[in-house]
Amino acid sequence: MNNGPLDVVGIGNAIVDVLSHAGDEFLVRESLVKGSMALIDSARAETLYDSMGPAIEVSGGSAANTIAGLASFGGKGGFVGRVRDDQLGAVFSHDLRAMGVEFDVAPASEGPPTGRCLILVTPDAQRTLNTFLGAGADLGPNDVDESLIARAQITYLEGYLWDPPAAKEAFRKASKVAHAAGRKIAFSLSDSFCVDRWRQEFVHLAEHEIDVLFANEDEIKSLYQVDSFDEALQHVRGHCEIAALTRSEKGSVIVAGDEVHIIDTEPTDAVIDTTGAGDLYAAGFLYGLCRDHDLQTCGRLGSIAASEVISHMGARPESSLAQLSQERLGETA
């Protein structure tokens, strides 16, 4: 049954988000760096959870959020990542499959539990992430089904994959299969601390493997170790076929060869929780690419998806992005 063409396959850490409101003083007390993602072990996950306030659980994971967003636009997506056969694993799998996403990696029957990300949302709507990779840490090349990759126009991978030991091998396999099949590889730099950990490898990837690069302002500046956005822009222009650079309330900038587009943000009633903003921007952008839209429209689709996800708690869309984009763009999308 699952053998038709796909728009995008995502490869990433399978994570359930545990979201709680917290004041700035909580971050100080727990030595957390606002806006960043920290990797934590099982013991730290337990003590931090104990000190957190009441929470809600929503499926997350950067690339998985992007694929969920793609599905909400009406795109056909697939996902590769590892959960365990526990309750959070069932939640994660349900939420992807309920959106029509192909997700066929069998859950592990032993080893660490399904990964989770403890997220503190401060009153300024910023999110601070603390990820226990759990079962996701065992992701490796054997989880990558070659026929799945070959069926997708684009394979999208998160930079966070460089943290689990074998996952970069999964990336390399996917990249080889995709390019051999005439397909494209998209990649997100994920987080400026992640860029810090893997800068040389990421620069190499940007020059040689990545067709579509996603990064926010901090990440792209960190990648090239420059102080200004414009310097980073000049560096990245020569590297990837397309780079989509997000700048929070300043919108986004898209660079592709000689083309440069500067896209404004979309209006929102209120910014509640910025978790998933970058993931959903990528969802809209990739959906647009797969539907052969021009780059300006791809950027607007990204902005529309990001504006929806920051208007509520959690990193998955709560409204139909297909409907929202039709309202905003008319028949264009």
Next chain:
Amino acid sequence: MNNGPLDVVGIGNAIVDVLSHAGDEFLVRESLVKGSMALIDSARAETLYDSMGPAIEVSGGSAANTIAGLASFGGKGGFVGRVRDDQLGAVFSHDLRAMGVEFDVAPASEGPPTGRCLILVTPDAQRTLNTFLGAGADLGPNDVDESLIARAQITYLEGYLWDPPAAKEAFRKASKVAHAAGRKIAFSLSDSFCVDRWRQEFVHLAEHEIDVLFANEDEIKSLYQVDSFDEALQHVRGHCEIAALTRSEKGSVIVAGDEVHIIDTEPTDAVIDTTGAGDLYAAGFLYGLCRDHDLQTCGRLGSIAASEVISHMGARPESSLAQLSQERLGETA
């Protein structure tokens, strides 16, 4: 450490809510009665979950929601209910304890998993509940700690307790202990179908055991099998010391001997999800009683709490009810 005075102890089913948006046609297809609570077994829970869209998980359970609301007002609460030692049980326990609620019933190490309620939220913000009691079905009198009940001004129980086989024995024990200690028993009729299942016992309780009764319009009409709210009102007046009757957008009516108060709803920006509206009304009302407020103020505190919880997905408050009630009522509360 846990031996100081308490405002309210809740006894109820320990449930994690699984909330998903659904259209009216989904309810028709799945033969669900909008606005009601249906008990489902493990197999039905699985097939219904499979057909549901992506969801968020938030701690729930009617009496537990009320105790969480009480804690948000700044009240001291305790809870009695049964979870298993699984991931959803950990979520449920965390969310109560993180609000400062005493919850000391040890999780079961075998038997069915932690209970869950599959909730479909339709575009009219109505919620339709499908409860798999799971570990909660084993709640019994041995779970009721006599000293806990004696420490609380009010013990609050949900009508849903009549569904698990041994839980009504837990109610009877708690009622006996509370009244022997000069404390009060509050009770919610929970759901009109629940009233249908247990009408004679509930009428008996209202006449002989319950000091403070909570019911919505459908439930109180069902209890007395009458067609109009006013007829139900006349019946209940002679039965309980205090009855607080909620009427959705028409507000609430409070009856206590000769006193009758008609309380309007509080303004809300938007009604997103009515899950927990009754539970949170009870939270505000009981908090007011414990702080010796007059019945009008108790009703307004109930309305304030209900207005907060219907403004977002999930049945637990997302904002501080202490702060919200101070803004709305000034120094009164």
